[in-house]
Amino acid sequence: MAEQNVEILTKIVLEKLMRKQLTGISRVTERDIINNLRNLADITIAVTERCNLNCSYCVYGGLYETDPLRNNRDLNEEAIRKLFNFLSDYWQDRVKGSIISIAFYGGEPLLNMKLVKHTVEYLFMTFPNFKFTFRITSNGLLLNKYMDFLVEKSFKLLISLDGNRFHNSHRVTQNGKESFDIVVKNVDKLKEVYPDYFEKYVSFNAVLHNRNNAIEVLDFIKNKYGKKPKLSPLATDGINKENGTIFNSILNKNSILPGEYKSFKDEEEFVNSSIGKNIRQLLSTIGMNYHDYSSLIYSNSRNEFHTGSCTPLRKLFLSADGKILPCANVSHRYVLADVHELNKIDILAIADKHNDLINRFYNSVCQKCASITICHTCIYSRDWTGDGEVGHCRHLTNINQLISEQNMISRYLASYPDAYFRLFNFFNNG
């Protein structure tokens, strides 16, 4: 045991974790995946790889190690038809009124608006009994051209804007010109023409880097649009080693630190921040946080090692080159199927592959980890290294690290007791 000071909450967490013995390794069956397909309610479609911006920090740009084959491919109508033909077999018994979320992604999805429109019409026509909700993430450059359609179909629109002109200056066009004026002009027009839609459906995302900071970005977007943007740090995984120096010059090392508690201007951002997640995990370990009401009375006595990965096809990502992946955040090496060959999909093999991956990580890495029973790391994420082979986990924790982490959460709560109540406000009254 470590010699460091152990806070009271840390002591309680450690006692709980010691008592929580794993009963085995969770296994996904073919039937689980079929049930996921029957219930599938979260689909993301990358309609194009093309983009009309060339942001310095783009995860598909030179700073990162990207899929070498990624270029300017567009998805087509046939891929959409094939995907939903395949899913329709699983959706036959689905209850009338089921809600299915479709997110359009890119590149810049408005560059393939023809396919976005086609998909929306196709879904309405093919599945009249379901309720579709649409989301799109856009850089806003073409918003003037397509806003009527987005408003008509009640798209939830996430606009990427890093703050004022200087804050936004990493977001340049393919010719190297700043995008700020055009984007702001388009967003202003959207707000003026469709004020109700703007109020209800539009949100912003700002990436934090060396030319902005959380407080200034929050102030700018709040003052200009009355909205609280989501703040995202630069992705720090998968950096192309040759460009490490350039990356470091762009990185804002102070982007979102737990100490910046006051920068969380609303509950949602706080809840989803790393400190928010840590407090939620602490509550869960102590027995104060449950996924749903029925967990309070229908207990699951099994306590299996499962990591934070979703079981395959609980979400679905269709890439612009027609590949089906577990979600938009995972590497191309985890392709589950090709949309044009869904008749050959081998669900048992997908289950086996998933189980095999979990087993391999368990045996080589996770068994050594003090956080094994509270792990939320996705095995498909870039938090794992080793190119799909068993490698190193960025979250591998020894007992001293676990104590330090838990002590940090305790001290955070001591400094900001309000954090605890903001969490409850969000979930119970949010």
Place this chain on the structure above:
Amino acid sequence: MPIFDFLIFLTMDNKETYWVVIYPYVFIFNKGGKTLFYNSETGESIFSETNREILELSKPENMYSLLVDENVLTKSHVFRQIIEKHFGELIPFEKCNKKPVSIYPQCLIERQEEEELIFELKELTIMLTGECSLKCIGCDYIYKQCLWCHKKADVIPFNRIKSFLGFIPLSGVSQINIIGGDILTYVSIDEFLLYVTEFKVKIRIFLHYELVNKHLEKLLKLFGNYDFSLVLLINSPFIYEVLLEITRKFEKFKVNYKVLVSSEKDYENAIKLSSNDNLDIIPIYNGKNLSFFVDNVFLNKEDIINSHVSMKEIFAHKLINTNTFGKLVVYPDGQIFANVNKSPIGTIDDNIYKIIQSQLIEGSDWRSIRINKECLNCLFQWLCPSPSDYGIVLNVKNMCHLSP
């Protein structure tokens, strides 16, 4: 000066000061000048008069941690008990000048996406037919107190119930109870079982024990063809030898026995069957046996404090009705109930998502908790079980001997 620093400043005199820190699994209940500290890990209690320090400690914003001087500790035996019984810790201020924190116990249910709400539905009871040839005493009131068969005019066509049940694989349902009437007179029982066993959920068939001999051959055939358990419903008084004979016939199969008792004599008769592990004894109110209930079912203080109620159970009592939550009953006319003593909440032709959503948000059945005025003023409000059907039938709010 922030209030917290100010408090520290105030205590900076010659007296020894200490942090009293309560563990997060200890609940503090304050009612009418009395306080109950309840350790949900051990089931132990500490009672005390409520004082200023306890009220401060109970404030969620103090994070279960309070600075007190040694005078308070000397005078107040409750803090000594807290330390002795390991309900919390005492930390000298000189060893820890930063406020140590614990957490006030509160239950967080993480927000659920609308489409996930259907996973809150866990148990479905389906009355396929209300027809029955028996003339049991209590047929018109027993089912209002516990899950039991009863007569009703309708029979539900198989295709109608089949089209409703399509949502099961997409839901949290893990158990289907099939009741009647006389369920084995349902003409499509084979088709029905064939259909629902595909869902890989637990199936239970409820049958009155007096119907066993009439349907013995059919029952044995069903046992051979489908995976289900049989729940035999037994009214008191029953004939012991008849039941023993039935037990022998079904010893190879999954059978549970539920016996109703409405008096001490019934109870003594019923416990003769207690060698059977699969036996539930259920008290029943028949309109004449209130004293039996008052003496044997109503709780007193000792019953409550001697039962170990976990943190999870306390949260459940505060948020949901543990008797009805996650359960729906479908009648043969297609009506859906969250509680058969109340009005229907929809029909099988309605959107099941909407029915569940309404129960979760404003449901007077799934979310019925102890907030009547008697319980509101009681120290044991959240240690007590959720309101039950007995309370509705007896028309009482609290089935206990405690008068706050």
